[in-house]
Amino acid sequence: MHDFAILWDWAGFAVRWLHVITAIAWIGSSFYFVALDLGLRKAPDLPPGAHGEEWQVHGGGFYHIRKFLVAPDAMPEHLTWFKWESYATWLSGAALLMIVYWVGAELYLIDPSRADLAVWQAIALSAGSLTIGWLVYDRLCKSGLGNRPTLLMVLLFALLVAMSWGYNQVFTGRAALLHLGAFTATIMTANVFLIIMPNQRIVVADLKAGRKPDPKYGKIAKLRSTHNNYLTLPVVFLMLSNHYPLAFATEYSWIIAALVFLMGVTIRHYFNTMHATGRGPHWTWGVTVILFLILAWLSTAPMWGSFEEAEARPMTAYEQRFAQAEGFHEAERIVVGRCSMCHAREPVWDGIRWAPKGVVLETPQDIAQNARAIYLQAGVSHAMPPANITDISDEDRRALVRWFKAGQGA
Numbered sequence: 001m002h003d004f005a006i007l008w009d010w011a012g013f014a015v016r017w018l019h020v021i022t023a024i025a026w027i028g029s030s031f032y033f034v035a036l037d038l039g040l041r042k043a044p045d046l047p048p049g050a051h052g053e054e055w056q057v058h059g060g061g062f063y064h065i066r067k068f069l070v071a072p073d074a075m076p077e078h079l080t081w082f083k084w085e086s087y088a089t090w091l092s093g094a095a096l097l098m099i100v101y102w103v104g105a106e107l108y109l110i111d112p113s114r115a116d117l118a119v120w121q122a123i124a125l126s127a128g129s130l131t132i133g134w135l136v137y138d139r140l141c142k143s144g145l146g147n148r149p150t151l152l153m154v155l156l157f158a159l160l161v162a163m164s165w166g167y168n169q170v171f172t173g174r175a176a177l178l179h180l181g182a183f184t185a186t187i188m189t190a191n192v193f194l195i196i197m198p199n200q201r202i203v204v205a206d207l208k209a210g211r212k213p214d215p216k217y218g219k220i221a222k223l224r225s226t227h228n229n230y231l232t233l234p235v236v237f238l239m240l241s242n243h244y245p246l247a248f249a250t251e252y253s254w255i256i257a258a259l260v261f262l263m264g265v266t267i268r269h270y271f272n273t274m275h276a277t278g279r280g281p282h283w284t285w286g287v288t289v290i291l292f293l294i295l296a297w298l299s300t301a302p303m304w305g306s307f308e309e310a311e312a313r314p315m316t317a318y319e320q321r322f323a324q325a326e327g328f329h330e331a332e333r334i335v336v337g338r339c340s341m342c343h344a345r346e347p348v349w350d351g352i353r354w355a356p357k358g359v360v361l362e363t364p365q366d367i368a369q370n371a372r373a374i375y376l377q378a379g380v381s382h383a384m385p386p387a388n389i390t391d392i393s394d395e396d397r398r399a400l401v402r403w404f405k406a407g408q409g410a
Helices: 004-038 084-102 105-109 119-142 149-170 173-208 216-243 253-277 283-298 307-312 317-323 328-338 364-369 371-379 394-409
Strands: 050-058 061-068
Touching (some): 004 253, 084 119, 105 317, 119 149, 149 173, 149 253, 216 253, 307 364, 328 364, 371 394
C-alpha cells in the first residue's frame, strides 16, 4: 500500500498530539503542587498533624487547602490521586519513540559514521538504555545518599552527562538528545509508579486499618517528587530539540544537553525559592544567561563534514533501495535544483545559515536517505519549498511521488 507512509505519518501526528496534551497535564500538576507545598503557611487553627495551609482564588472561587505531613486522623471519603498524567505521558512518548525512531531507524536513529548498527541492534540499544538510568538512580536514592540530597543530585547530573555522551557516540544527533529526554522521563515516571504511588498506598492502607502511618514514606516520596520537579524543564527542551539543528547537529550537542540540565536547575531554584519566601534569588537569572550564551557558542561548532566526505560515504541498504529505484536521477535533479540551496551543509540562500531541521539534501546518499520526507513534504503536500519559493512545478512533484513509490515497491 503506497499510501501507508501518509497513514503512518498521521499516526505519528496523533500520538504526538496525545503526548503533548498529557505532558502539559503532568507538568501543570507537578508545578502546581510544588508551588503549593512551598507556599504553605502556619495557622493557629490547624488540626493535629497539619503542616500548613494556603488560601487561593481562581475562576471566581476561593479554595482552602491544608497539607498533612503524614496523613489526617481519618481517611476522607473522596481522595483524588495524581498519577495518570505521568503514566499517559510516558506511554504516549514510548509509542512515539517506536513510531518515529524505531520504525524509521535507518533515517532517524542510525548514523553509520558513528556506529554502523543493524536496525535490531539500534532498537535494542534504544530500549535497553532507558532502563539503566532508573536502576542506577534508584540504587543511589536507597543508599545513604538519600539523606544527602545535594550530593545525590550531583551524582544524578553526572549520570545524565555520561548518558548524553554515550548516546552521542551511537545515534544521530537528534536521536541522541531525544533519547536523553526519554531516559530522564523514564526516571521521572518510574519515581511515580514505583515509589511515590506505592508509598501513598501504604499510608492509605494504614489509615483504613486504624494504624498510624510511618512518616518515612512521605519523606521518600517528597525526595523523588523534588527530583522530578528539577528534571522537568530539561526534558521539555530535549523533546523539542529535534526541531533545532543548532541543538542537536553539532559535535558538542552532548555538552549542550548537560548545560540545559544546569539551566533547568537555576530556573526552578528561582521559582521554588520565590514560592517559599516571596522573593527569588536574582543571581540565578545571571547564571542562566551565562549558561545560555555558552550553549549558543557551542552550537556554532561544525555540524557536518564536507560534501566530498559525505559523497564518499558508502550507502546503507535503505539508501541503495531508493537510489536504485526508477526515477531517482530525475528526483535528484529536482531536489538539487529546488531544495539544496537551503538544505545544504553550507546553505547559499540569504538568511539561512544552517539546513532547516538539520535535513541536508546535496549528495545522492542524502536524497535517498530522506526519500520519505521528500515524498511527504514536497510530493503529496506543498509544505516544501515554503510558499513554493523555488517554483517547483506540479509535474516535478508527481515525479517525486513516482520515484518514492518505485522505491517502496522495490
